[in-house]
Amino acid sequence: MIKFSNVEKKYPNGLLALNDINLTIEKGEYVAVIGLSGAGKSTFIRCINRMHDITDGTLIVNDVEVAGLKGKEVRQFRRNIGMIFQSFNLVTRTTVLKNVLVSFVPDLPFWRKIFGLFTKEQKMQALSALDQVGILDKAYTRVDQLSGGQQQRVALARTLAQNPDIILADEPVASLDPVTAGQVMDDFKKINQEMNITVIMNIHHVDLALAYADRIIGIRKGEVVFDGKSSMVNQSVLDHIYGRAQSIEVRKEGAKMNHV
Template identity: 70%
Template sequence: MIEFKDVNKTYPNGVTALKNINLTIDQGEFVAIIGLSGAGKSTLIRCINRMHDINEGTLMVNGVDVGKLRGKQVRSFRRKIGMIFQSFNLVTRTSVINNVLISTVPDLAWWRKGLGLFPQEKKVDALEALDKVGILDKAYNRVDQLSGGQQQRVALARTIAQHPDIILADEPVASLDPVTAKVVMDDFKKINKETNMSILINIHHVELALEYADRVIGIRQGEIVYDGKSEEVSQEVLNQIYGSVENIPKADDPEEADI
């Protein structure tokens, strides 16, 4: 369970990204976070794994007060939270399976990682994760030989192999074409249903958010202005989130940087 209680976040430059956030997300929910660029979508999910610190309030994740974690406690905590980025964050000059394995054994000596000397059980885990996202046949290909959609599926497999409780995804399909984006979103939905992992996706495209998420959270200027079932999102709700019909992103609109 993730609980935000009166959470505020202001950056050193004075920009207030989150204002009095109160939010509870139960285990196994698939949640899409939508809103204008700069609304605070990325900040919201990045506070969950302590990529950003909050200034006020309390953020609890599975009973852990995230703000009180220090040093090794933060690193240990993050191992139960997978993070997927728009840019994939893969090592492109090595194999797909090595990219998945690197995240599964954080305490392994660096030279073992470099030489690919991973425990056999971890290799099995990695292959099973690649199978779940449909790219087992690419396990021994170099990452730079893969398409963008395949690379994002490698990133998802890498996260699955960690066996996290929560997956956070920051614009995971932003750089993909519409067809490939739907394939990747299908994988997210499948993993959510099969494993009961909580999945929170900061997503630009409203159509994908409504199609795949069970719950939608709308943010405007750092405040939650909608929190409810995806099927209950109306045009009036979207206008409240985006200000006007003209501001609602279309499927082929380019993404802009969020905070």
């Protein structure tokens, strides 16, 4: 469970990125966070794994008060939270399998880290994660030989190898073509449903958010202005989240993706 209580995030330059956030996300939910660029979407999800510190209020994740964590406690806390980025964050000149095995490095004894030695169990777990996202056959292929969609699946497999309770995704399909984006979104949905992993996704494409997520959180100027089921989102809701002119543009962009 993730619980925001009166959470505020203010940057040193005075920018109020999040203001008075109050909501609860239960285990196993699939949540899409939508809103204009700069609205606070990325800040919202990055506070959950302590990439950003909150400046007021309380944030509880799996019974842990996030703001109170220090040093090794933060690293241990993050082991249960996977993070997927738009840029994939892969080492492209090495194999897919080695990129997935990176998820185990924090738990290795020093001597294994030095020599890059992983246990048989870790290798099997990495291969299993690749199988779950449908690219087991690419295990020994160099990452730079893969398509963008395949690279995003490697990043997802690396996260799955951690055996996380929560997956945070920051614009995971923004750089992908429409067909590939749909395939990657299928992977997230499958993982959410079959493994009961909570998925919280910051996403620019509203139509994909509505098609895949069960719950939509709309953020505008650092405040939650909508929180409800995907089926409740209509043009009036989008106008409220984006402003009327912007919401029309967002819908047009979604229509182009669906046409492709």
